[in-house]
Amino acid sequence: MKKIILSFLAFGSVASLAACNSSEDKTDISSSTNETAITSTIESTEDSSSIEDKKMEDMMADLEEKGVKVARFSDFLKLNREKGIDYDYFDMTIIIDSKNKEILEITLTLKGNIDGKEKDSLYYRISQNRIVEAPYSNTDITAMAEVLESLGYSDQEFVEFALWYYENNK
Numbered sequence: 463m464k465k466i467i468l469s470f471l472a473f474g475s476v477a478s479l480a481a482c483n484s485s486e487d488k489t490d491i492s493s494s495t496n497e498t499a500i501t502s503t504i505e506s507t508e509d510s511s512s513i514e515d516k517k518m519e520d521m522m523a524d525l526e527e528k529g530v531k532v533a534r535f536s537d538f539l540k541l542n543r544e545k546g547i548d549y550d551y552f553d554m555t556i557i558i559d560s561k562n563k564e565i566l567e568i569t570l571t572l573k574g575n576i577d578g579k580e581k582d583s584l585y586y587r588i589s590q591n592r593i594v595e596a597p598y599s600n601t602d603i604t605a606m607a608e609v610l611e612s613l614g615y616s617d618q619e620f621v622e623f624a625l626w627y628y629e630n631n632k
Contacts, residue, residue: 518626521615528613534631539624552609556624565624568593570606593617
């Protein structure tokens, strides 16, 4: 009986030592896995940032190709397109809150294709990253949609571009 009890104790001791040893290996493995995951996350963030910058730079080049001039001032962007056979002429002012880095208002002034005279200004706001009509102001969402369509971008892409341009062109 003593031999059986000693055998169980010896077996239990060996098993517990083996378990301790394997948990140390797991700790080393999990710690190296965590370091790899952190490094991978940092690289992924850098990659997505450079991809985003490349996308916005391509959009800027495309807008220039379509005759749109973009200028940054202290708290607003000015976009202007003149003299295009296939395009609507417009002036657009995007007012940006520099503290919160958000768009407060967009003013769109269309110009006649024949006479070049300015029409009444139209006002827009941003809601959930979308361009919407401004309450209590002269506004026409169809006019904005036509301008964005002529540029070939959605309102969300345009809002994203405006904020990117404001941040990266100081």
